[in-house]
Amino acid sequence: MRTYDVITHRHRPSSTRGGKMAARLLLRSGLRAAAAYRAVRVSAASRCMSTGGIPTDEEQATGLEKVIMKAMRDGTDPYNMMKPKGYAGSKMDPHLVPSITNKRIVGCVCEEDNTAVVWFWLHEGEAQRCPSCGAHYQLVPHELPH
Amino acid sequence: MAHQAHAYHMVDPSPWPLTGAVAALLMTSGLAIWMHFHTMTLMTLGMILLLLTMYQWWRDIIREGTFQGHHTPPVQKGLRYGMILFITSEVFFFLGFFWAFYHSSLAPTPELGGCWPPTGITTLDPFEVPLLNTAVLLASGVTVTWAHHSIMEGLRKQAIQSLALTILLGFYFTFLQGMEYYEAPFTIADGVYGSTFFVATGFHGLHVIIGSTFLAVCLLRQVQYHFTSEHHFGFEAAAWYWHFVDVVWLFLYISIYWWGS
Numbered sequence: 001m002r003t004y005d006v007i008t009h010r011h012r013p014s015s016t017r018g019g020k021m022a023a024r025l026l027l028r029s030g031l032r033a034a035a036a037y038r039a040v041r042v043s044a045a046s047r048c049m050s051t052g053g054i055p056t057d058e059e060q061a062t063g064l065e066k067v068i069m070k071a072m073r074d075g076t077d078p079y080n081m082m083k084p085k086g087y088a089g090s091k092m093d094p095h096l097v098p099s100i101t102n103k104r105i106v107g108c109v110c111e112e113d114n115t116a117v118v119w120f121w122l123h124e125g126e127a128q129r130c131p132s133c134g135a136h137y138q139l140v141p142h143e144l145p146h
Numbered sequence: 147m148a149h150q151a152h153a154y155h156m157v158d159p160s161p162w163p164l165t166g167a168v169a170a171l172l173m174t175s176g177l178a179i180w181m182h183f184h185t186m187t188l189m190t191l192g193m194i195l196l197l198l199t200m201y202q203w204w205r206d207i208i209r210e211g212t213f214q215g216h217h218t219p220p221v222q223k224g225l226r227y228g229m230i231l232f233i234t235s236e237v238f239f240f241l242g243f244f245w246a247f248y249h250s251s252l253a254p255t256p257e258l259g260g261c262w263p264p265t266g267i268t269t270l271d272p273f274e275v276p277l278l279n280t281a282v283l284l285a286s287g288v289t290v291t292w293a294h295h296s297i298m299e300g301l302r303k304q305a306i307q308s309l310a311l312t313i314l315l316g317f318y319f320t321f322l323q324g325m326e327y328y329e330a331p332f333t334i335a336d337g338v339y340g341s342t343f344f345v346a347t348g349f350h351g352l353h354v355i356i357g358s359t360f361l362a363v364c365l366l367r368q369v370q371y372h373f374t375s376e377h378h379f380g381f382e383a384a385a386w387y388w389h390f391v392d393v394v395w396l397f398l399y400i401s402i403y404w405w406g407s
Contacts, residue, residue, distance in 0.1 A: 047375045053302025057376045063215020065377075068153055079153040081220060100151050144149055 067145075078145035089135035094127045098142045106130075106137050155216040162203035169195035204363075208380070212372045222379055229383045233390050236353070240394050243349065244401060247342040251406055258337065262406065267339045268331040269407040275326050276403045279319055283392045286315035290361070290385050297368070300375045309365045312388070316358035323351050343402060350394055357391045360384040 049055045061069050064079075071078050080098070087095045097104055099122075108118040110133035118132045127138040150156065169192050176189025211217035217225070251262040259265030270276060289312040296305035327344075334344040364381045367373060373381055 047300030052300030052375075054297060054300040054305065055371060055374050056300070057374045060371075060374050061215060061377070062213070064153065065215035065218050067215075068218050079151065079218075081153050081218075142151075144151060146149060 089137075091127070091136055094136035094138040096138055096140050097122055098140050099124070100142055100144045102139070102141070104139060108133065108135060108137075110135070153218040153220050155210065155218070155221045157210070160203070160206065162199050162206070165195055166199040166203070169193075169199055208367070208372065211380075212367075217377070217379070222377070225379055225383070229386060233386060236390065240346070240349070240397075243342070243346040244397065247346060247402060247406070250338045250342060258339075262339075264337055264339050267336065270326065270330065270403065272399070272403040272407050275322055276399055279322055280395065280399050282315050282319045282322070283395050286312045286319070287389055287392045289315065290388050294381065294385055297373055297378050297381060298375055302368075305368055305373075306365065309361065309368060313358055313361050313365060316354060316361065316388075320351065320354055320358070323347070323354075346398060346402060350391070350398055353391050353394065357384070357388045360387055 047054065047056060049059055057065075057069060068079060068081070085096070087093050089095050095106075097106060102124045103121050106120055106122045108120075108130040110118060110130065118130055120128070120131060122128055122137050122139050124139045124141060127136045129136055172188055172192030172195060174192075176186070176192050179188050180186050250258075254260055254262045254264060263269050289308045293305050293308035293312060296302075296308055332340050332343070334340045361384050364373075364384045367380060372378075
């Protein structure tokens, strides 16, 4: 099951003096905790307008927040919130690059920790190769999510 | 809904940053005019404009988040970072005043009698009202945590009660501190003791009032069903701020009221 980069709620305040580092750590652990919490959540019916009087996101979320909530539940990621999937970059397994138009800029970090990023336009059609390391990239046209 | 392929919030054009900047200009220049020419008009105008800006800007944020759903997970994460950074900046603000206090109190000059508290200063007994104030703020930290758990568990009545109690405790602190200020045997003009005492505790009191106001807004929003059991960052931000205010008081109490007496 995918763990989602979502902050639902956090129990601990992080405003202690000199707690900037602590705050960042807490955010990260809060993300993981939230993800884990969601994975083992009890039936949502135990907290909702009818039982306690406070609505749930399920009942009250609206707009883009609601769309994203539903998409996450269905396992899709129309707004590219998640890290892109890893590909080998070979001819058989090229990097698949989603795009809402017919071209997109790609920045290739050929080797880990490289500071010089190789930028190039990726056009629709045949896969292109990074001019530096030769990794294969393939544009995948997508519909604009509405 | 705007057509976008990302989850972020591209805000609509808004006049409030401009009105806020104008308010800052009027307040600062108004302060100078007040000091030199004894008229408060410009400064008061700036303050009114500031209050209007805050009210309308934050109202718009509530509209965008709660009513229009623009506060997606990444947007909320950004708001969290923002609040943490702001509170951190406030920590540094208070650090300055603590620096001033310790600078003067660790090596008291001959003009003060070479001692701390300085000669002639009757300090407040740290085990009277200041201790009560400490208990009040610590209790309010408990009640605000209670309110948070009530929200997360979907209990409306308890959330409202605990949040209201937190605000009442905040008001009680402000009231007690006001009484202390009135009854204190020294003033801000009483040397560096008076300066450090009233500037540090004074700014703290201002932050208590700000924090109480923030919590009061949250109470209003909770009553009007803005918060869900999963998404209630406005409340969390207010709670973080409130805990920060509490911690600053603890440092004030230990340093100025207790060690400094």
